[in-house]
Amino acid sequence: MAYNLLKGKKGIIFGALNDQSIAWKIAEKCYEEGAQLVLTNAPIALRMGEINKLAEACGNAPVIPADVTSNDELKNLLQKSLEHFGGPADFILHSVGMSMNMRKNNHYTSLNYDFTHKTLDISAISFHRILQLAYQMDAINDWGSVVALTYIAGQRVFPDYNEMADAKALLESITRSFGYQYAIKKKVRINTVSQSPTRTTAGSGVKGFDGFISFAERMSPLGNATAEDCANYCVTLFSDLTRMVTMQNLFHDGGFSFTGVTQQVMEQMEKQ
Ligand SMILES: NC(=O)c1ccc[n+]([C@@H]2O[C@H](COP(=O)([O-])OP(=O)(O)OC[C@H]3O[C@@H](n4cnc5c(N)ncnc54)[C@H](O)[C@@H]3O)[C@@H](O)[C@H]2O)c1
Secondary structure (H helix, E strand, O other): OOOOOOOOOEEEEEOOOOOOOHHHHHHHHHHHOOOEEEEEOOHHHHOOOOHHHHHHHOOOOOEOOOOOOOHHHHHHHHHHHHHHHOOOEEEEEEOOOOOHHHHOOOOHHHOOHHHHHHHHHHHHHHHHHHHHHHHHHOOEEEEEEEEEEEOHHHOOOOHHHOOHHHHHHHHHHHHHHHHHHHHHHHOOEEEEEEEOOOOOHHHHOOOOHHHHHHHHHHHOOOOOOOHHHHHHHHHHHHOHHHOOOOOOEEEEOOOHHHOOOOHHHHHHHHHO
């Protein structure tokens, strides 16, 4: 059921790779709620062509390539979005992450720092880059809303999350620091949503992901939040119903983050 929560709003969605992507579900939900969209991803990801299906399902939304590590490509994306929308956007979703060290199975204690720089650039500094360009180009309307997706490993240790934990900590810090600046300038709010483990291309790249996902399921009183649940939550954050929420890391994880132990886990331990 749609509530028209985003009627008349315009948004830019980063990171829909395929129909498993959290950004894909968020784009679908935003469109269903009345938003007009621009979709973007790295040129190499667009070559797979999947995103055209999403664009079609979202009212023939334009797809504009941009590698998030390139200022020029991001500037072009924002310029084209301003032209397409006939003015600034009302919301932006950052749903981007990548770790070369994880891909190469480099342990946290033997990182390749060239890869680490790339990881931080793509997964965290890109958020600052997008916000800084939007700030300078006046590409977000007053009371606009920006959301980036994060994971609890930015705050607590999950060893297999490797260097992405550091990237998420930086992402969450940028959210607070830029959230302050953009609130003062234009009442734009900036938050991260800390999502349950979710089966996607990036998610499945985490070592031992199956164990990870079932542990979280047992440790969450409501169970793991799905990508569809995440999409619903993001819609509320892009809507006018959450105008005073900014600079927050918002857990969207079925209660996992505040659970010490559950009956299910205790029973499992006792069996052993
Ligand atoms: N899947 C999970 O368990 C989970 C949990 C919490 C948070 N998250 C976060 O959600 C976000 C989306 O990930 P997902 O799980 O939907 O996986 P995904 O693989 O579908 O999405 C990751 C996206 O990042 C894009 N990307 C990578 N490098 C890029 C670059 N240089 N320029 C532009 N885009 C680039 C990819 O093309 C892809 O679309 C990530 O920030 C991830 O860390 C995921």
